[in-house]
Amino acid sequence: MTHDFHELVIGGVMFAPLITYAVAALVVILGLRPILHLVGFASIFSHVSIAEFSLYVVVLGGLVLLA
Template sequence: MMAHTFRELVIGGVLVAPFISYAVAALFVVLLIRPLLRFVGFLKIFSNAAIAELSLYVTILGLLVLFF
């Protein structure tokens, strides 16, 4: 039987859920790759660039939750 243990982040004595850490990490990754995406014209192929970026964020967040 495998039990997944979650590591809580402690900020000022307050336990922060692991999901919040993943959400911040995913935001950091998206902000890092954003200039590259603009350079290659990723957002120009979508009719709504904001939804495309949101979808990319959700995908990265899902991968972080799945693998960590």
Template sequence: MAHTFPELVIGGVLLAPFVTYLAITLAVVMVLRPLLHVVGFAKLFSHAPVAELSLFVTVLGMLMLLF
């Protein structure tokens, strides 16, 4: 049995589920950023933007695996 992916329809245009996952991931990371700033996440890494990018990719991967 094949898994059907729900597509997002905006103005009659079908968008791939990946676009939905990207939007959800962006929202999750934007909520996490202030919390990570309070905790001092950026001070743990020599290049903080790369660490935030890896966090974004990790959250995106988890969403894709869960849904």
């Protein structure tokens, strides 16, 4: 079974599909941040930046698996 990867081409430069997924995950996380703030996400964890990074990794992994 072969997988057809579609590279992103910007100005003649080809970017790996992982870069596209990473940018998409960043957009999702930036969209979730106001919702997480309203829910009180920061009060649950002692290291909020590590928790947000972990959430980013989960979203990135989900995007890669769905593709």
